[in-house]
Amino acid sequence: METISIILLFITFFGLLAYGVPVAYSIGISTTLTLLLNIAFMPAITTACQRMTTGIDNFALLAIPFFILAGEVMNRGGIANRLIAFAKSLIGSLPGGMLYVNTLAAMLFGAISGSAIAAASAIGSTLTEKMAKDGYPRDFSAAVNITSSTTGLLIPPSNVFIIFALASGGTASVAALFIAGYIPGLLVGASIMFMIYLYGKRKGLPMGERVSMKQLFIDFKSAILSLSLLFIVVGGIVGGIFTATEAAAIAVVYAVILGFVNRELKLKDFKSILLTSAKTTAIVMFLICTSMAMSWLFSFESIPQMFTDFLIESVKNPFLVLLVINITLLVVGTFMDMTPAVLIFTPIFLPVVMALGMHPVQFGMVMVLNLCIGICTPPVGTLLFVGSGVAKVPVTKVIKKLMPILGVMTIVLLIITYVPAISLWLPRFFGLIE
Structure with missing residues (x-):
């Protein structure tokens, strides 16, 4: 019966996704249908609803709507304009300088807002026309x-690390994940800048204007409150x-005060801000609800243990096991949003990597970077x-330029996978893990 349940779960889930059903509904429907194999109709419906509601009954998840609102x-x-001005003063005079500015500003804004999409929209809309x-x-x-x-999802504060901490069952703390994200995030940023250097050298991209130390100080002073x-x-x-x-709530208060100090936030803006934040929160929370129900079903059917035994017994080499997991997550990331992917696949893969001796915090970095490449x-x-x-460019044209950069990001992913110190040195230094 367990084998039939697992087959039904995955066939219905991936079948619904392929048919174009939204991820949250695909998760909920496939979970409920699988439960119906084991228990009667009403108990199955009741169990699914119960697991969805208890799945989000967690104080730590309150951070997510607060961070969404703050972003x-x-x-x-x-904030985006001030960060761009500071980044331009700092590195804008290099060959291809505006691309470096884009990278650094996106890293800073993404880290502050905790949203990759917000960073891409805010920085891209400000810089693209000027660069063109x-x-x-x-x-x-x-x-x-x-x-x-994507670096803003690795450099804290990051909602996805809060979700991973929840999915890990407490084996990785939010504080340890936050502090661990700095080095991987900076490595990804450095790898993108390296590709900009190679491209700029080959294409002879223009140099930006060199600014005085006085202007650099002025721009830094303008950005320091945001940073x-x-x-x-x-x-x-x-x-x-x-x-x-509590930090997320403080971030909201600080962001509101900063918006008024900068004189770029008006009271009339709050209606649309609250409405947009509420819609985003509802989508994220519904994904978490259904994903937590599916995670419970995994435990009920002993899927993580079965998967761990299968991988370790069939693929004897730990190096290859980690490579298989990375490839699987890269594929998953191409068609699934980050939140459900973390909640569904963490309970499956975490026992495997822990059996191989990988720390949960390190696996958090590996999983998030995989899914960053996926989005x-x-x-x-x-x-x-x-x-x-x-940027007003067809997706097909962007993909050609995207592939080499994703290639170096994949190299960084492999380094993080096989060099634990990159993820674990900072948390150990601050005494957050043993």
Whole structure:
């Protein structure tokens, strides 16, 4: 019966996805149908509903709507323009300087807002037209904007790390995941800048204007209030001053105050800010509801244990096991949103990697970077379509320029997979893990 249940679960889930049914509905329907194999109709419906509601009965999840609201406030509060000005003063004079500016600004804005899509929209819409006038190819500019925006999902604060902490069953803390994300995030940013250097050298991209130290100081002073949010949120969590949820609430208050200080946020803006944030929160929470029900079904059917035994026994080499997991997650990331992917596949793969001696925090970095690459690739590729739309370039043209950058991101992924210190050094330094 277990084998039949597993086959039904995956066939219905992937079949519904292929038919174009939204991910959350595909998860909920396939979970309920599988439950009907084991128990009667009404108990199956009751169990599915119960698992959905208890799945989000978690205090840590309150951080997600707060961080979503904070990101939306920041997006409207003029933070992107200040970060772009600072990045331009810092590195804009290099050959192909505006592409470096795009990368650094996306890293900073993505980290502050916690949203890759917000970073791609805000930074791309501000810089793309200017870069096009200065002679930068739109397709390569879009590729840089898309890939650099993913760094905000690795550099804290990041909603996806909160979701991973929940899915890991407490084996990885939010604080440890947050602090661990810095080095992988910076490595991804550096790899994108390396590709910009190679492309700029080959194509002879224009150099930006060199600015004075006085202007650099002015732009830094303008951006410092925005950048300080990172230190307040992450420093407070790591220092044990407040929890991730409390930090998210503080981020909202700080973002609102900063928006008024910058004189770019008006009271009339709050209606649309709250409405957009509520819609985004509803979508995310519904995904979490159904995904938690499916995760419970995995445990009920002993799928994680069966998968662990199968992988370890059939693929004897730990190196190859990790490679298989990476390939699987890369494929998953191409057609599934990040939230359900983390909630569904963490319970399956985490026992496997822990049996091989990998720390849960390191696996969190591996999983998130895999899925970051996934949201840049078709057929789903949310970030790909947002970035192409902002740059006004056909997706097919962007993909050609995107592939080499995704290639170096994959190399960084393999380094993070096989070199634990990259993910674990900072959490150990701060005493967050043993």
